[in-house]
Amino acid sequence: xxxxxxYLIAAxxxxxxxxxxxxxxxxxxxxxxxxxxxxxxxxEAVDLNDFRGKVxxxxxWATYCTPCRVEMPSMNELTKKLxxxxxxxxxxxxNMGESKQEVQKFxxxxxxxxxxxxxxxxxxxxxxxxxxxxxxxxxGTKGKVRYTLFGGVEWDSEDIISTIKALAKxxxxxxx
Amino acid sequence: xxVRLFKSVIMILLFSLSTLVSAxxxxxxxxxxxxxxxxxxxxxxxxNQLLVGFACDQGSSIxxxxxxxxxxxxxxxxxxxxMLSAYMLPKVRSSLSDIxxxxxxxxxxxxxxxxxKVYMIASGPDTExxxxxxxxxxxxxxxxPLSGVILMFPRLNKQKPEPGKPPEYQDAVGKTRVxxxxxxxxxxxxxWGIGHLTNALKKNGSTVYAKLxxxxxxYFFKRKDPxxxxxxxxxxxSGLIKASLFFLGRAHK
Numbered sequence: 001x002x003x004x005x006x007y008l009i010a011a012x013x014x015x016x017x018x019x020x021x022x023x024x025x026x027x028x029x030x031x032x033x034x035x036x037x038x039x040x041x042x043x044e045a046v047d048l049n050d051f052r053g054k055v056x057x058x059x060x061w062a063t064y065c066t067p068c069r070v071e072m073p074s075m076n077e078l079t080k081k082l083x084x085x086x087x088x089x090x091x092x093x094x095n096m097g098e099s100k101q102e103v104q105k106f107x108x109x110x111x112x113x114x115x116x117x118x119x120x121x122x123x124x125x126x127x128x129x130x131x132x133x134x135x136x137x138x139x140g141t142k143g144k145v146r147y148t149l150f151g152g153v154e155w156d157s158e159d160i161i162s163t164i165k166a167l168a169k170x171x172x173x174x175x176x
Numbered sequence: 177x178x179v180r181l182f183k184s185v186i187m188i189l190l191f192s193l194s195t196l197v198s199a200x201x202x203x204x205x206x207x208x209x210x211x212x213x214x215x216x217x218x219x220x221x222x223x224n225q226l227l228v229g230f231a232c233d234q235g236s237s238i239x240x241x242x243x244x245x246x247x248x249x250x251x252x253x254x255x256x257x258x259m260l261s262a263y264m265l266p267k268v269r270s271s272l273s274d275i276x277x278x279x280x281x282x283x284x285x286x287x288x289x290x291x292x293k294v295y296m297i298a299s300g301p302d303t304e305x306x307x308x309x310x311x312x313x314x315x316x317x318x319x320x321p322l323s324g325v326i327l328m329f330p331r332l333n334k335q336k337p338e339p340g341k342p343p344e345y346q347d348a349v350g351k352t353r354v355x356x357x358x359x360x361x362x363x364x365x366x367x368w369g370i371g372h373l374t375n376a377l378k379k380n381g382s383t384v385y386a387k388l389x390x391x392x393x394x395y396f397f398k399r400k401d402p403x404x405x406x407x408x409x410x411x412x413x414s415g416l417i418k419a420s421l422f423f424l425g426r427a428h429k
Contacts, residue, residue, distance in 0.1 A: 025338070027340075031340070060339075060365075062363070062365055064363045064364070064393050065365060096365060096368065097367075097368075122368060125368050126368065128339070128340065129339070129340045129341060129342060130339060130340075130365075130368060131337050131342070131343050131365070131366070131368055131369040131372070132337035132365045132366065132369075133365035135337070135339035135340075136339060137339055137340065145340065148338060148339040148340055149339065150336055150337050150338060150339055151336070
């Protein structure tokens with residue numbers, strides 16, 4: 001019983017710490033985002049290229065990934081806050097190789113208000129060099145990977161909102 | 177009153193004794209180095225395979241104990257050295273890197289003296305430990321190779337994953353020639369790294385088999401919230417290990 005208690009305390013510390021510690025990591029701004037063309041839960045084709053001119057958060061996630069579940073409400077908040085600020089922004093959350101049934105059940109429960117894409121064969125997971133979840137890529141307005149982030153985070157934090165706002169307002173200099 | 181109390185004490189003692197006897201055959205102590213003795217819990221068997229599992233607490237968790245008992249019944253001897261207690265290390269992940277390789281080599285030497293085929297098994301970050309030991313064993317005993325290692329849900333990254341970049345592994349990865357069975361849960365993001373890790377493990381000539389266990393998450397056998405497939409696989413863990421030993425045996429043919 002004592003061991004279980006200590007384990008729970010340790011697990012809580014590690015989990016909380018992982019949410020707090022993760023932060024956006026700047027890339028050199030020259031990496032073009034790999035192709036991303038997948039179906040959403042309604043079976044409609046969605047292409048990353050269609051969102052040029054917007055900052056796009058591409059997230060690779062899974063239903064069994066606890067940080068993914070925890071951070072999704074903050075992703076809803078991020079979308080709302082950027083909409084209010086009239087910042088061109090889109091979230092594409094790519095599920096890693098699970099069935100439509102599993103994902104739909106998760107969506108009904110957690111209620112993400114952004115686009116969920118289905119990578120049932122995991123082809124995009126590999127093309128994007130993703131080895132863990134959640135793996136995040138912030139794509140600039142010209143389709144280049146500008147920031148990456150591994151792990152759970154509070155997406156509606158002031159720091160992240162400022163970073164995305166700045167990215168949306170950048171001139172073409174860095175991404176031409 | 178006194179008689180009733182006496183009977184109760186006797187019953188409790190008998191029950192405790194029967195639990196101990198059924199849990200394992202014996203506990204032996206091995207000198208890991210000049211100053212350290214390691215207790216090894218042994219599940220004896222008559223077959224020619226011996227599996228050394230580096231679990232904490234001599235594998236006292238229920239599923240590990242049941243698995244060891246089932247393996248022993250099928251002729252596979254299981255040794256569970258309690259490394260953390262021996263070196264007075266706290267039972268946390270970071271302690272594993274503090275376990276000296278020499279101590280484990282002495283245990284393997286003792287295992288080898290049984291003339292059985294010796295295998296090692298570990299899960300999660302402990303897998304680094306057995307790869308490190310395998311490398312050192314080969315350096316010191318090139319004429320007496322280990323028969324294989326089983327890596328369950330290996331966590332061998334050197335640092336936190338970085339999206340868009342392939343992982344960097346611990347130094348022991350890709351340094352041994354020992355046959356390796358890699359088991360990973362289907363419902364874990366690490367499954368996407370299996371191909372990359374397999375190639376890294378093969379670099380020094382190891383034969384590497386990699387298998388995905390359907391419908392289970394990482395560490396499923398230690399979870400407090402197992403689902404039906406996880407309960408099923410946990411109850412059949414000895415079968416999974418036996419199948420792994422079968423594959424590892426093929427590597428020598």
